[in-house]
Amino acid sequence: MSVKITNILQLPSMKGSRVLTSKSDLNQTVTSVTVLEHSKINNVQKKLQDNIYYRGNEIVLTSFAGVKNDVIAQCRNIKYQAELGEVAIILFYVGIVMPTVDSRLIQTADEVNIAIICMPLNNPTLAYSDVIMEISNAIFNDQLKHPYLAVEMLKDFYSRSDKKRNLDAALQIISRKFSISLAIFNQQMILLNQSNWPQGSKVEWLTIVKNPLFKTQNVISRNNLVCEKQAMVNNGQKLYLFTLMTNKRLSNFQESQILQFIKIMLNMYHQNETIYINNKDMIDALLNGKETKALQIAKQLKIKVADFKNFWLIDNTSDLKNQHLIDVIRDLSRMFSNKILCEAYKNRIVILFSKRVNLDDLMIWGEQILSCFENVKEKQGQGIYLNYFLDLGNFSAYNKYFSLLELVKPYIVKIFPHKKIFGIQDLKFVKRCKDIFKTKNYTNFSKIIAPISKNKSLLQTLTTYFLDANTNILVTAQLECVHRNTIKYRLDRIENLLGFSIDNPIMLGDLTTALALERIVNYKQDN
Numbered sequence: 001m002s003v004k005i006t007n008i009l010q011l012p013s014m015k016g017s018r019v020l021t022s023k024s025d026l027n028q029t030v031t032s033v034t035v036l037e038h039s040k041i042n043n044v045q046k047k048l049q050d051n052i053y054y055r056g057n058e059i060v061l062t063s064f065a066g067v068k069n070d071v072i073a074q075c076r077n078i079k080y081q082a083e084l085g086e087v088a089i090i091l092f093y094v095g096i097v098m099p100t101v102d103s104r105l106i107q108t109a110d111e112v113n114i115a116i117i118c119m120p121l122n123n124p125t126l127a128y129s130d131v132i133m134e135i136s137n138a139i140f141n142d143q144l145k146h147p148y149l150a151v152e153m154l155k156d157f158y159s160r161s162d163k164k165r166n167l168d169a170a171l172q173i174i175s176r177k178f179s180i181s182l183a184i185f186n187q188q189m190i191l192l193n194q195s196n197w198p199q200g201s202k203v204e205w206l207t208i209v210k211n212p213l214f215k216t217q218n219v220i221s222r223n224n225l226v227c228e229k230q231a232m233v234n235n236g237q238k239l240y241l242f243t244l245m246t247n248k249r250l251s252n253f254q255e256s257q258i259l260q261f262i263k264i265m266l267n268m269y270h271q272n273e274t275i276y277i278n279n280k281d282m283i284d285a286l287l288n289g290k291e292t293k294a295l296q297i298a299k300q301l302k303i304k305v306a307d308f309k310n311f312w313l314i315d316n317t318s319d320l321k322n323q324h325l326i327d328v329i330r331d332l333s334r335m336f337s338n339k340i341l342c343e344a345y346k347n348r349i350v351i352l353f354s355k356r357v358n359l360d361d362l363m364i365w366g367e368q369i370l371s372c373f374e375n376v377k378e379k380q381g382q383g384i385y386l387n388y389f390l391d392l393g394n395f396s397a398y399n400k401y402f403s404l405l406e407l408v409k410p411y412i413v414k415i416f417p418h419k420k421i422f423g424i425q426d427l428k429f430v431k432r433c434k435d436i437f438k439t440k441n442y443t444n445f446s447k448i449i450a451p452i453s454k455n456k457s458l459l460q461t462l463t464t465y466f467l468d469a470n471t472n473i474l475v476t477a478q479l480e481c482v483h484r485n486t487i488k489y490r491l492d493r494i495e496n497l498l499g500f501s502i503d504n505p506i507m508l509g510d511l512t513t514a515l516a517l518e519r520i521v522n523y524k525q526d527n
Contacts, residue, residue, distance in 0.1 A: 003030045003135075005088050005143045008059065016120040020101060023110040023310045027085040031057040035128055036081075037065045046336050057251055059088045059135060059145065061128050063097040075108040076376035083110035083224050085245075087109040089114060090131065095122035153177065153261045170265040171195035174258055181244040184262075185209060185312070186237065186337065199244075209242060223234040230259065234266040266409040269491055279303075280343045283350050289399030307339055307353040309396070310390045313405065315348050316383040329372055336365045362388060366421040385412070386421045392466055401427075408434055412521040415516045418479065433516045445514035447509075451497040453518075461490045462502070 005026045019026065060081055067073035081089065089109070094101055101118060110115045114316060119126050156173050157165060171182050175195040183194040183205045197201045208227055213220045218229045225246055241262060243250070250258070251343035261475055282301065298305045314329075326349060329481045330342035339354035357365065366386050373384050389401045401424060407428040412422065436442050452458045461480060465487070469475035473491075477484040491502065500507055 001171045003138050004028065005030060005059070007138060008135055011131075011134045013134045013516070014119075020116045020118050021109045021114070024088075024113050024115040026115055027127075028113075028115075029057055030087060031139060031253060032131050033061065033139075034057045035061045035132070037062055046251050057254075058086050059090060059444070060086050061090050061092060061131060063091065063093040065097050068098045071102040071104055074102070074105050077106065078108050078114060078116075078275075079112055082114050084093055086114060088117060090117045090119060092119050092128065093124070094118055101194075111313040152258075154264070157265075159360075167193050167265050168195065168261065173448070174261065175199070178250065178254065178258070179241070179246070183209075183242045183244075185240045185242065187239070189240075190300075191293050194290070194292075203244060205242065208244070209240075223407070232259070232263060232266070234263070240264070244256050279341050280345060283341070283343055283345050283352070286352075286395065286398040287345070287350070289396060291395040291524075294395065303341075305395070307354045307391050308341065309351050310337075310356060310388070311392070312351040312353070312366075312369070313348055313389070314351070315385055315387065315405070315409070319374050325372060329369055332368055332372065333365070336361060356390060358482075362390075363421065370420055383413070385419070385429070386424055388421070390424075394400070404428070406430065407431060409510075411520065416467060417519075424436055429512075429516070433513060433520065436513070436518055437520050442514075442517045445510060445517050448510055448514045449498070449518065451499070452494055458490055458494050459518070460500050461487060462494050463519065464513050465491065465502075466515055467519070 002461055005028055008030060009017065009019070009026075012486060064074050064077070067077065070174045078089065090130055091098065091101065102114070106116060109247055127297075153170075155492070167184075171184075171193055172195045174180070175182055175197045176199070178345050179197050181194070181201075181203050182195045183203070184192045185205075186192055194203070194205060209229075210426060211227075214229050220227055228243045228245075228250075230241045230243070232241055241259070243255075243258075279301065281306070282294050282297040282303065285291075285297060286305070294305055312333075325341065326344055329349065329351070330340060333342055333351050333353065336357055337353035337355040341350075341352040343350055359379075366388065369386060370384065387405055389397075392398060392401075404424075404427050408427055411430050412427075412436045415433060416422070416426070431456055446453070448465075449459065449462070452462065461476065463469060464479050465473075465476045468479055473484050473487050477487045480487065495502055502511065
């Protein structure tokens, strides 16, 4: 679907033409064609051109008549066309108007990703009109055959799993497809959804939408960036779509299809007119890295997000629908910190808190939270574990730690089947083991515990001692259901077989990693 530069090269009127650039993308979409006979642009012309809204994705036909002997001016014009979003330049009458095509012109075009196509040399019979007519027909016929770019995006959307189908995912599809940033605001100019390009980049949407120029016009341009504002209506609620483009502009056709796609998504995934009325929405924004959104919600709720530098995340509560239990945990948490936000969030419970709690009190807090689940029905109480994150330096830390937890979650139970409370260092350790396991680069670690690998009781004792009991002999004995002297005897025997002291700080990191990897391998085999 859509006409590419490669399709243009196949047209009869382009017979004998040659592509002079080697690095420019010939698969770029062409949406229109124009003629520009460039000259040395003066200040008045520059001001006029800067106030014209170019749609981009055009092919430009020229002979550089006004600057035929000025390579520097030709290169300057090439760069300017790239800024306007043009994708290719077709050179006419080379050898007649332009003496030749300088290598500097080709190098410049490659740098800015504009293809230069040269029509046959020294041919005065060439006509702009023939090329214009055939390119225009090709674009028109393609749109007749494929009128629904939105259908393509819908197919991409529905190829995803149910959990990954939402309005944010829809905007990400558009953002990636067209290399643009998008944001949806309500009538009160509160940010509802956004997707930035490149992915992970930061766009100051609040600064952009507050630009006074948007009161009188729908398109503003600053520093090679163009932002367009379009009104939409969903369930009687007025919304605004802001599209931020770098260099390349959308064609009318692309713009209409994007709007059609977004309107479909809004009807399906944005039914509620009341937006951002509770703490859960703010927690969702924080964990998913939507700083602007979180700040706006917090402002509505009259909450200072900066007050909450720490949080608990209680995981694996998928079947839990006991609001009373959440209230109990919320009240319990107020004993440890004066400012608390405690909410059910998807399959978890999240507790944001302000006061930095020392480690001993934090463990007591965690144990008391776990005790709240003891009377919960069997299925709901199984597999509950807690993660704590302290001293968050900035907003991005919420998303950073949440993403890390999501990344290592399948491996936590494999490495720590008995542990219930985890800190950031635990999660980083799990990630390290996961990365080593994924690359299958754990031979050197296996060698460390090879002398005891065939003795299951010794291997299990050492693993329990390090991964479950925090090197506490009494706890190890309780978990192994043996006398503590038996554990002491086994540990002595293990040291003799390994050939080093298990308390040696130099060996602790690699030894613990080796035992964790062994658990991952055995878990995979058993399951």
